[in-house]
Amino acid sequence: MRNIALKLSYDGSRYHGWQRQKNAATVQETLENALSEVLKSNTKVLGCGRTDAGVHARVYCANFRTEGKIPADRLPFALNALLPDDISVSAAAEVEEDFHAVFSSVRKEYTYYVHNGRFKDPFYRNRAYFYPERLDLGALREAAAAFVGTHDFSAVRSVGTNVKTTVRTVYAFEALEEGDLLALRISANGFLYNMARAMAGTVLYAAIGKIKPEEIASILGSGDRRLAGPTVPPHGLYMTGIWYGGESRAAALFNNRQ
């Protein structure tokens, strides 16, 4: 069986998240339907993460196994012709037999977009979290820095899925100003459920003075979800990067930013 990795992006506004579920449109199901039609065989894909309803992906990886003979580089054209305009496949490559979209990944990046304007912007509807408060970006960045490193992230996750450990390593947590948008960019070896949105909510609380940056360490230490900031809404969240190990073919596909 060939093992093929797809690089895709999607606007999550019209979907109930990535993962297939009954009676609701999901990105996985939409992709599987297009793929099954192209390959003329019922085909299941494995996604690199379960994004929630309304969450977007600028970069996402899904892999699948097939006996089909279609050259991998024809797949983006064939799939895009069938996919709705809010899902797009930009690359496909045959990868190693043991490649797994989740377990082969060594690093992931999420970016949370905050629209810090005076009035809502129609073009950020479903795309960025409107947050008109005056922000202290110095305090926000100080709070963000306190998350970097290897910690137990129980204080900034929602309980929902079983995980072996709640320890993760955050490599970077940066705040980038892009006009009236604030991009909160977090990369880590993995994310707990709702961790990116709770971290974004917590640094926003620091930016409006509701949490002091120097309290972040003890909030993480407590493991108490109630001490951190809120889980901010899904529509501001984008998966923006995934990295794969070593010299693998998936690494060549994903590890270079466009």
Add this chain to the structure above:
Amino acid sequence: MRNIALKLSYDGSRYHGWQRQKNAATVQETLENALSEVLKSNTKVLGCGRTDAGVHARVYCANFRTEGKIPADRLPFALNALLPDDISVSAAAEVEEDFHAVFSSVRKEYTYYVHNGRFKDPFYRNRAYFYPERLDLGALREAAAAFVGTHDFSAVRSVGTNVKTTVRTVYAFEALEEGDLLALRISANGFLYNMARAMAGTVLYAAIGKIKPEEIASILGSGDRRLAGPTVPPHGLYMTGIWYGGESRAAALFNNRQ
């Protein structure tokens, strides 16, 4: 009666254009409903132009008359609280008694966004026209320059509304590259029906070699719509500016770019 001008922006994707019509949601009707609620009195607005279904506005002017006492600078907050997230009011000011959103304007600007990428981008759905062809921007700019000046623009309009004259003055027609987006920015003293979209379609034809830039003058001279390029789809079109005359209060509101 007070005469109040509103500065607004909207994502036109979910609307059947600006102008109120039976059995279809329009921007005008949505705004009038919010305004009537805020002013506690049935209120009609006059818009600066009829945008078609799917067309957007980053800058739009509407004025209305009222006996209401609400301070103009409270209107953006009051209206935005009632308006859906795809319409936003960013400013309001009491203007001269004789101000008219259409007739007082001295210049308008439309920008047509073309997504010239290899694959469709989910985040440009409903927002830019996907046009993956290889473009000769030199030819496109040469064709655009041929539209500048005072001409009869019959060859690039759709017949639909009665107008006294089909002569207009185009002040500028520029092509700006913004990443994989190409912004075709046209300003004129006025636009005929579908004129901006037909002009965009015509310079795109020049960019792919279907029309020669030096033919534009004779196409305009012919007045024959069939000789120019196609009317490109509405979702790439944005109203991006409007200017008002002299020292008027509306001029202060609209004539400076944000």
